[in-house]
Structures are given as C-alpha cells and as structure tokens.
Amino acid sequence: QKxxxxxxxxLSVPEGAxxxxxxxxxxxxxxxxxxxxxxxxKGPELLMYTxxxxxxxxxxxxxxxxxxxxxxxxxxxxxxxxxxxxxxxxMFAQGAQKLVFGQGTRLTINP
Amino acid sequence: xxxxxxxxxxxFRKEGQNVTLSCEQNLNxxxxxxxxxxxxxxxxxxxxxxxxxxxxxxxxAEGYSVSREKKESFPLTVTSAQKNPTAFYLxxxxxxxxxxxxxxxxxxxxxxx
Numbered sequence: 001q002k003x004x005x006x007x008x009x010x011l012s013v014p015e016g017a018x019x020x021x022x023x024x025x026x027x028x029x030x031x032x033x034x035x036x037x038x039x040x041x042k043g044p045e046l047l048m049y050t051x052x053x054x055x056x057x058x059x060x061x062x063x064x065x066x067x068x069x070x071x072x073x074x075x076x077x078x079x080x081x082x083x084x085x086x087x088x089x090x091m092f093a094q095g096a097q098k099l100v101f102g103q104g105t106r107l108t109i110n111p
Numbered sequence: 112x113x114x115x116x117x118x119x120x121x122x123f124r125k126e127g128q129n130v131t132l133s134c135e136q137n138l139n140x141x142x143x144x145x146x147x148x149x150x151x152x153x154x155x156x157x158x159x160x161x162x163x164x165x166x167x168x169x170x171x172a173e174g175y176s177v178s179r180e181k182k183e184s185f186p187l188t189v190t191s192a193q194k195n196p197t198a199f200y201l202x203x204x205x206x207x208x209x210x211x212x213x214x215x216x217x218x219x220x221x222x223x224x
Contacts, residue, residue, distance in 0.1 A: 008151045032211055043115075043201055043215025044154075088153060097161065097208040098144075098169070103153040 003027050006089055006102030015111050019076040023089035023102045026070065030091040030100075033065050035074045038086040038104065047074075047087075079109045114138070115216035117202050122221045124189075124196075132187045132219045134202030142208040143185040147171060148199040148218075157200075160185055161208040189221065197223045 006023045013019055021035075032051055036044035050056045053067045062075040076083055089102040115136045124130045136143065142161050146154040156169030160179040174193025179185050185204075189196045199220050203213040 006153070034211060041218070041220075043203070043217050045215065046212045049211055092211060095209075097167075098156055098159060099211075099213065101146075101154040103151055 001026060003100050004089060004091055004102040007105055008103045010106040010108060012108045012110060013079060015079060015081060015109055017079050017109075019079050019083070019107060019109075021074040021076075021087050021089075021105050021107070023072050023091075024070055025072075025091055025100075027091070027093065027100075028067075028070070029093035029096075031094050032092040033063070033072045034090040034092070034099070035061075035063055036088040036090060036101075038088060040085070044086075044088055081109045081111050084108045115202060115204055115214055117200075117216035117219050119219060120217065122219055123224055124221070125224055127191045129188055129190050130221065132189070132200055132202075132221070134185045134187065134216060136183055136185075136202075136204045136214075136216075138204055138214060139182070140204035140206055140214070141182070142205045142210065143179065144203040144205075144213065145169075145175070145177065145185070145187045146201045146203065148201055154201065157187065159208065196221055 004025045034049040035047040037047045038044040056063045060077045064073040086104045086106045088104040090099045118133045144159040145157040158177045160166040176188045201218045202216040205213045
C-alpha cells in the first residue's frame with residue numbers, strides 16, 4: 001500500500017464548476033500537507049500548504065485536512081480553463097528529509 | 112532571474128548507453144533533488160542532496176548515480192543498468208532538506224530507443 005493515494009483521473013468539468021480533488025494517506029506522522037500544480041510539460045509549483053487539521057483559503061482555492069480520517073482535499077471554486085493542469089498532493093512529517101507525493105490528478109476545465 | 116534550469120529538454124539515447132542530465136540552480140539553496148515522473152505514478156525520488164559533497168539514495172536509486180561537487184549543480188547519470196529509463200525527469204531544490212517548498216525545473220524527457 002502506498003503511503004499517499006490519489007486518484008489519477010482524468011477529471012473533466014465545465015467552466016465555473018466547483019472542483020474537489022482528494023488524497024488519502026496512511027502515515028499518521030504526516031503534519032504538513034501541500035498541493036502542487038503542474039502544467040503540461042512543466043515542473044510542479046507549490047499552490048498552497050496547511051499544517052495539521054483545518055482549512056486554508058487562498059482566493060478560489062481551499063485546502064482542507066482531516067487528520068482523523070487521514071484525508072485531504074483541494075477545492076477550486078469558479079473553475080477556469082487556466083486551472084487545467086495536474087494537481088499533486090504532497091506530505092511531510094516533522095523531522096523527515098523528503099516529501100511524499102501522490103500520483104497526481106489530471107484536471108481539465110472545459111470552456 | 113533566479114530559478115532552476117535543466118538541460119536538455121528532450122534526450123534520446125540508445126540502449127546500453129549512459130547519459131547525464133544537467134541541473135543548475137541560482138537560488139543559493141542547500142538541498143537538491145531528482146525525481147522521476149511516469150504516467151499515473153506521480154513523483155518518485157531518485158536521489159537527494161542536503162549539502163555539497165553529500166547525497167542520499169531515494170526510493171528508486173538503482174541504475175542512477177549523482178554528484179554534488181558544487182552547490183549550484185546536481186547532475187544525474189542514467190546508467191545502462193537502469194532497466195526502464197524512458198521517463199520525465201525533474202530536478203528540484205529547496206532552502207534546506209526540511210523545507211516544505213521545493214522549486215522545480217522544467218524537466219528533461221528521456222527516451223531510450
């Protein structure tokens with residue numbers, strides 16, 4: 001079983017829809033939870049991160065962590081065609097030296 | 112203009128040949144990483160380096176080698192021992208190995224013919 005599981009999709013939604021992307025994990029030592037966005041043929045870039053449980057909002061993006069269920073989500077409101085990309089979750093345990101990435105979900109927003 | 116550069120963007124090699132992928136950063140970061148990305152598998156860590164002249168194996172180091180002789184450079188050699196080398200290779204750096212944010216280069220697409 002992988003430490004981090006993420007549905008690779010692909011996921012296709014119409015413009016303006018609310019998008020929900022999710023990851024589950026098995027390692028209870030993870031304390032930092034990140035979302036990276038990767039456009040086609042580019043390197044990933046950090047979108048946002050949260051520490052421990054709770055919500056964090058940044059514009060149209062909301063990251064949510066439920067440590068009791070070992071489940072994290074990224075919500076995108078009023079989705080735009082420019083949001084079309086692969087979204088990777090990543091996790092980090094205190095004292096660790098490396099991130100653990102999910103498989104990435106490929107998202108397409110249709111105009 | 113700070114960032115990470117990788118070269119070449121596309122690379123073709125014949126079976127049995129070693130090939131070296133370049134990664135350079137001018138962000139003054141201590142830590143550097145090499146990942147391999149295959150469809151549906153996300154990023155898998157090959158090697159990482161926390162400081163000059165030091166590096167550690169990641170999850171899939173077999174068939175790869177690295178060096179870290181300079182802070183700004185972390186080249187990756189894909190050897191003939193790597194059984195399935197065709198993939199997208201990403202280099203990244205961070206201020207330190209415990210930093211949450213890693214900065215990625217644009218990647219090198221390696222194809223073995």
